[in-house]
Amino acid sequence: MNDLADLLTPDGRALLDEVRDTAPADELAVATRLRREHPAALVSAALGQARLRQRAAAKFGAEDAARMFFTPNGVEQSTRATVATYRAESFRKLGVRSVADLCCGIGGDAIALARAGIAVLAVDRDSQTCAAARANAAALGLGDLIEVREADVTQVDVAPYDAVFVDPARRAARQGGGRGRIFDPEAYSPPLSWAVATARTAPHAALKIAPGIPHEAIPAEAEAEWISDAGDVKEAVLWFGTAPGRMRATLLPGPRALVGRGLPDPGVRPVGRYLYEPDGAVIRAHLVAEVADELDGGLLDETIAYITADEFRPTPYATGYEITDRLPFNVKKLKALLREREVGVLTVKKRGSAVEPEELRRKVMPKPYGKAAATVFLTRVAGAPTMLLADPVRPPR
Known part of the structure; x- marks a missing residue:
């Protein structure tokens, strides 16, 4: 059947x-x-x-999802609609009218491209996946703009198209069932080297890759973009035919884009009144220096992406906290402080600490002490394990 x-x-x-x-x-x-x-x-x-x-x-919104058809892998691996829509708009602004969408899956990106008025050739080698993509194009009234083709993407002639989009498989079957992430770009299916070679033949191209890609693996002629949606890093993209060598962090909704300026790493400075936690896309793009410069701040520790400053400056690229207490790492002291302040909701964040947040939460707050909320950062300050208690800053509207 x-x-x-x-x-x-x-x-x-x-x-x-x-x-x-x-x-x-x-x-x-x-x-x-x-x-x-x-x-x-x-x-x-x-x-x-x-x-x-x-x-x-x-991922797709209740209205679209209720009409679409999915495979288990398709739900897991599809691009979130907000991200796909942003990327489709980026292609449209480049003047792209047709895209070869290679490794199209169930058609999430193809749908967004078609809704932006772009004609799409959607290619995948799996027959069931292609059937889902074809059904989705029809269900959403986009069949005239989306051609679905079951084929090996490495055999497709992309010359007739204005742009190429490649979303290679980055998960492999695990022994005993399930699928695991692939971290080696050459283990993608197809490999990143093939995708880069194909991108070089097109006027414009975008290659979707894992956010953790080493920067040294990024081709010199590519622009690298890291995308987060509502503070959660979703993916990285290598753009060809745009701005070679540029690093960019894009935050959705918005979009808001922080572009690298080649700044040197920020220096370490004493703990100020405020702590800033940069968005994950900013950290992945190695643009913490750009945010620190905007905030007139420095790092708590040279190896950790927490910024500290004496005055508060709202920025979309980092979440600000007002520091209330600074303590050497000590479980008993933290427990006593939380009890004294009648804390009932504790948020634990960490960078540069081996302590697991859930384990610490169980030790210092086995039960709620009251109704107050608190945030504790487990980190290092000038190399020393440190706890910083802080309250989120809510900028005036």
């Missing part, structure tokens, strides 16, 4: 509508009831698809 093909039939679509809002706890009862009137395999496929759609709502 081809699950997706059967779900695309009138009976399959009707069954999908019926099980759309089924809660996990109710699946067994619903399946038992529906199997009296429908083939068991179709019922299982519909319930499985409903489960995937519920998971996908966080």
Whole structure:
């Protein structure tokens, strides 16, 4: 049985509508009831698809996810819609009218590109994945702009297209089941070297890569961009045909872009009144110096990306905290302080500390002491293990 093909039939679509809002706890009862009137395999496929759609709502929004078709890997590996929309708009601003989307998956990026008015050739080698991408283009009314082709991406002629987008697989099957991340760019499928060679043949190109890519692996002619969405780093992208050698951190929503200026590493300075925690995209892009310069601040420690300053300056690229206490690392002292201040909600953040936040939380606050909230940073100050208690600063509106 081809699950997706059967779900695309009138009976399959009707069954999908019926099980759309089924809660996990109710699946067994619903399946038992529906199997009296429908083939068991179709019922299982519909319930499985409903489960995937519920998971996908966080990435695609409830309205689109309820109409789309997914595979388990497709939900996990698809680009978040906010990020895909931002990238599609970047292509549009470059004057791109057609894109070869290689390793298209279930079509998340292709959908965003088409909605930006760009014609897309979406290519993947997996037949079930291609079927989902084709169904999604049709379901969202984008079939005229998206051509889905089942093929080996390394055999596709990209010359007719204004731009190339490559999203290579970065997960491998684990022994015993499941999939794990791949950290070696040459272990991507296809390898990063192939994607770079292909990008060099196109007027414009974007290669989606893991945020942890070593900077030394970035080609000299590429612009590297790290993207975070609501403070969570989602991906890195190598752009070709834009600004060779430039480093950029982009924060969504917005977008807000911080561009590298080649500043030297910021110096270490004494702990000031404020601590700033740079956005993850800023840290990955090695642009902490640019933020420190904006804040007239310095580092707590030369190896740690926490910035300190004497005055507060709001910035979208870092979260500001007002430091209330500075203590050498000592569990008993922290526990006593939290009890004294009747803390009931404790946030633990760390950089440069081997202590696990959950373990520390259990030790210092086995039960809530009150209703107050506190944030503690486990870090180093000039090499010494240190605890900094701080309150988030809420800039005036």
